[in-house]
Amino acid sequence: MQSTLSFNTAINSLPSSSSSPATTMMLAPGVKRPAPTPAASASKLISLPIGPNGALQSVDLSKPFDASVQGTPEVLDALRHTILMLQAELQANKRAKVTPAPSAAPVASSSSSSVGPAAVKAAEKKNKMHLKTLFNSLKKGIKAEKWQGLDKVIKIDEILEVHEFAEIFGKSGGKLVQPTPQNKPTSTVTIMTFTESQIASLFGAEWKPETLKGHEWSRGGIFDGKSIKRGLVTVDPSYMEVSYSKGTLKASLKFGCSGGEYITGRRGGMWSHGFGDW
Numbered sequence: 001m002q003s004t005l006s007f008n009t010a011i012n013s014l015p016s017s018s019s020s021p022a023t024t025m026m027l028a029p030g031v032k033r034p035a036p037t038p039a040a041s042a043s044k045l046i047s048l049p050i051g052p053n054g055a056l057q058s059v060d061l062s063k064p065f066d067a068s069v070q071g072t073p074e075v076l077d078a079l080r081h082t083i084l085m086l087q088a089e090l091q092a093n094k095r096a097k098v099t100p101a102p103s104a105a106p107v108a109s110s111s112s113s114s115v116g117p118a119a120v121k122a123a124e125k126k127n128k129m130h131l132k133t134l135f136n137s138l139k140k141g142i143k144a145e146k147w148q149g150l151d152k153v154i155k156i157d158e159i160l161e162v163h164e165f166a167e168i169f170g171k172s173g174g175k176l177v178q179p180t181p182q183n184k185p186t187s188t189v190t191i192m193t194f195t196e197s198q199i200a201s202l203f204g205a206e207w208k209p210e211t212l213k214g215h216e217w218s219r220g221g222i223f224d225g226k227s228i229k230r231g232l233v234t235v236d237p238s239y240m241e242v243s244y245s246k247g248t249l250k251a252s253l254k255f256g257c258s259g260g261e262y263i264t265g266r267r268g269g270m271w272s273h274g275f276g277d278w
Contacts (some may be wrong), residue, residue, distance in 0.1 A: 009147050011243055023068060024158065024183045031087050107168075123167065126164070127164065127167055127168050128205075128206065129157065130160065130164065131203050131204070131206045132206045134156060134157065134202060134203075134253060135188075135207065135208070136155040137158070138154060138156060138255055139211065141154040141155070141156060141255075142154055142212050142213070142214045142235045142257060142259075143213070143214055143215070145214055145215075146214075146215060146217040146227075147214045147216050147233055147260035148218070148219050148227075148237060148260050149258075149260045151256060151257065151258045152256075152257055152258075153254050153255065153256055153257070154237075154254070154255045154257055155251050155252060155253070155254050155255075156252075156253050157250055157253075158250075158251045158253070159249050159250055159251070160244070160250075162246055162249070165190070165251060168202075169190075169202070169242060169244070172192075172194070172198065172201070172202040173194075173198050173201060174192040174193060174194040174198055174202070174242070175193045175219070176190070176191075176192055176234045177191040177192060177193060178190065178191040188246040188247055189241070189246070190243070190244045190246075191241065191242060191244075192241070193239065193240070193241050193242075194240040194241075194242070196237065196238050199239075199240050199255075209234075209236070209237075210234065212235045212257075213232045213233065213234055213235065214233060214235045214260070215229055215231070215233075216229070216231055216232070216260035217230065217234060218230060230260075233259050233260045234259060235258070235259035236257060236259060237255040237261075238256050238257070238258065239255075240253060240254065240255050240256070241254045241256075262276040
């Protein structure tokens with residue numbers, strides 16, 4: 001009796017078959033399978049390897065099952081293999097419908113094979129141009145000032161895309177001040193500081209400190225007389241602060257610089273001779 005129930009359960013799970021293979025369709029839970037037509041009922045034949053030496057024999061599934069004749073271990077085993085085969089085909093069909101066919105790979109060419117390296121090289125070249133522009137702006141800012149032995153701050157601005165700022169300053173070795181877990185962690189404004197050596201490392205070949213020259217002036221005033229230009233002196237940037245806003249894409253660089261000497265005019269003026277000359 002147990003063999004009969006197992007076999008009937010297996011038969012109920014089998015799809016209808018005909019002379020040509022049919023596509024098996026799974027029904028959603030709660031949806032009843034439509035009643036078969038007489039033509040379909042008459043064609044429920046399945047070939048099973050249950051004959052001598054595994055020869056195929058047709059079994060009519062539309063007729064009541066006779067366990068005394070067909071409920072043998074050979075028939076049950078053949079049905080088991082057939083069910084597994086049909087389930088494997090059904091799963092393969094489902095995967096074929098869900099998974100799109102892979103598109104043909106593009107034919108490799110000398111131009112397409114160099115797209116990656118070329119893009120990287122172009123980005124590096126653009127970043128170097130940004131650094132060169134920043135350095136030239138620093139030179140102009142230094143040249144426009146009067147250097148009298150006092151520290152000055154030279155500020156320059158540059159528009160950079162977010163990825164450009166990250167590529168230039170992200171791995172520069174500077175100290176991140178903001179945002180940090182302790183200081184405005186959600187801020188969209190990035191602030192970094194750089195020492196003199198870190199500035200040189202950041203600019204690389206574009207950093208030419210010997211060309212950073214400004215005009216040295218003597219200090220003028222009531223007691224010192226008129227301020228006089230004395231010539232060019234080298235100006236040394238000792239630190240840099242960078243502030244970048246993701247909203248405006250503006251990078252502001254502040255260089256702390258020193259140059260020249262504290263020299264009084266002593267030319268003209270009411271105290272031009274000094275107290276020691278009286």
